[in-house]
Amino acid sequence: MTDIRIGNGYDVHALAEGLPLWLGGVKIESGVGCVAHSDGDVAIHALCDAVLGALALGDIGEHFPDNSDEFKGIDSKILLHRVMGLAADRGYAVGNADITIAMQRPKLAPYITSMRETIADIMKVAVDRVSVKATTTEKLGFVGRGEGCEVFATVLMIK
Ligand code: MG
Numbered sequence: 001m002t003d004i005r006i007g008n009g010y011d012v013h014a015l016a017e018g019l020p021l022w023l024g025g026v027k028i029e030s031g032v033g034c035v036a037h038s039d040g041d042v043a044i045h046a047l048c049d050a051v052l053g054a055l056a057l058g059d060i061g062e063h064f065p066d067n068s069d070e071f072k073g074i075d076s077k078i079l080l081h082r083v084m085g086l087a088a089d090r091g092y093a094v095g096n097a098d099i100t101i102a103m104q105r106p107k108l109a110p111y112i113t114s115m116r117e118t119i120a121d122i123m124k125v126a127v128d129r130v131s132v133k134a135t136t137t138e139k140l141g142f143v144g145r146g147e148g149c150e151v152f153a154t155v156l157m158i159k
Pocket of ligand 1: 011012013041042045
């Protein structure tokens with residue numbers, strides 16, 4: 001019998017000048033980057049939480065504590081690899097993933113395809129099963145003021 005599970009993930013990081021900006025495993029040209037213990041890839045963090053949520057395996061902070069030296073500056077793609085390993089151990093594969101990144105600037109359109117390809121590769125699915133969407137918040141709230149980046153992720157896991 002097929003077992004289908006849905007998970008959602010949410011993450012926010014503050015933005016600061018002079019830091020590198022990583023989103024969806026891709027380096028983005030930007031004057032600001034995410035303040036973080038890891039590389040600050042807020043999109044991958046939300047996606048990890050969606051996968052963990054689907055399988056009721058807790059959250060990213062539990063698996064990769066932000067006070068651990070092991071994860072200082074870590075490439076978040078490694079975290080997603082590890083989360084996918086936990087899913088595979090339990091016999092689950094990805095059905096599809098849908099990610100929404102809310103950020104006032106820079107424009108993310110030029111990077112969407114390579115984010116989808118990077119994530120699909122790690123999740124071992126075809127690119128047409130990974131959606132990455134970008135939106136602004138019309139200059140409203142902390143995202144609109146450029147103070148932070150907010151990401152929502154949904155994933156379907158199939159066994
Ligand atoms: Mg995070």
